Structure formats: structure tokens, C-alpha cells
Amino acid sequence: MNCKNCLSKLMWLAAALLVLSFVFPNGFDVPGLAPVDPVVTGPTDVAVVSALADATPEDRAHIAGIYTGLVTVLKRDSTKLPLRIATTEQWADLQANTLQLAIETPGVYPGLDTAIEAVFAQAIGTDDVMSVTADVQQKLIAACETITNSAIAKK
Secondary structure, three states, X not given: OOHHHHHHHHHHHHHHHHHHHOOOOOOXXXXXXXXXXXXXXXXXXXXHHHHOOOOOHHHHHXXXXXXXXXXXXXXXXXXXXXXXXXXXXXXXXXXXXXXXXXXXOOOOOOOHHHHHHHHHHHHHOOOOXXXXXHHHHHHHHHHHHHHHHHHHOOO
């Protein structure tokens, strides 16, 4: 069996499971409790906030949930050797596929994909494919957290 093909299928499966785990990102409504706006506790990106200015609360929650989940994926991957996400190219495929599955109508938020790519490019400093080291992994985690904060931030 082709190992590259297996890895690709595993990445798609991981992306699909991640999206499914965020179908209810805010849990269930409890009668009698008013919803609370999320609090931004870290850095945001102006371009991501702007791209999501007209986003529904559900789409904001989905995007925030996805990137929170991707942080968990990155942290768990660091405990397993060999790494499942061994290169920045594999990372880019995983997060792009996950984001496409997260939003019901792809393309509804023009510029969001470019803004998210810019956050990762700024964090890593290059578009070149490179190995995911502990340092790169921390930069990816920080970028995910910036995107999460940006998704829940109000313009």
C-alpha cells in the first residue's frame, strides 16, 4: 500500500473528524441562561477580523472551534513520533481542507483564506516547505490562537 496515499487519507479523515467535533462548538442552549459573548484574550489579526465582519455567530464559532481544535491536534502530534504532521505542506493541506469543510458556503467570506494564509506566513516567516520542529510547531500554535481570537473579535 502506498504510504503517501495512506497519509493523505488519514489527513482527510482527521480533518473530517475535526469538523464533525465542532458541529456544536458552543454546546447546547440551556433554558434560562443568556448567551455570553466570548472574550478575546490574545492577539488578533486585522485582516481576519475584517474578512469576518459580516460573519454569522455560528460561522465565527465554527472557525474559532476549528483553530482551537487544530491547536489540540498540533499539541497531541508532538507527543507521537514520527510526527503525523511532519512538514508545513502537510499542515497547510490539513488546515485548508478543514476550513473548507467548516463553512457551509465556501467563498462567502472573501479574503478570509488569504488573511489566514498571511497569519501563518508571518508566524513561520516563509512559504517554503520545511520540517515541523518544536519551534515551528509553537509558531503554528500561536498563529492558530491569533486566528481563533480574530474569529471571535468584534470589529
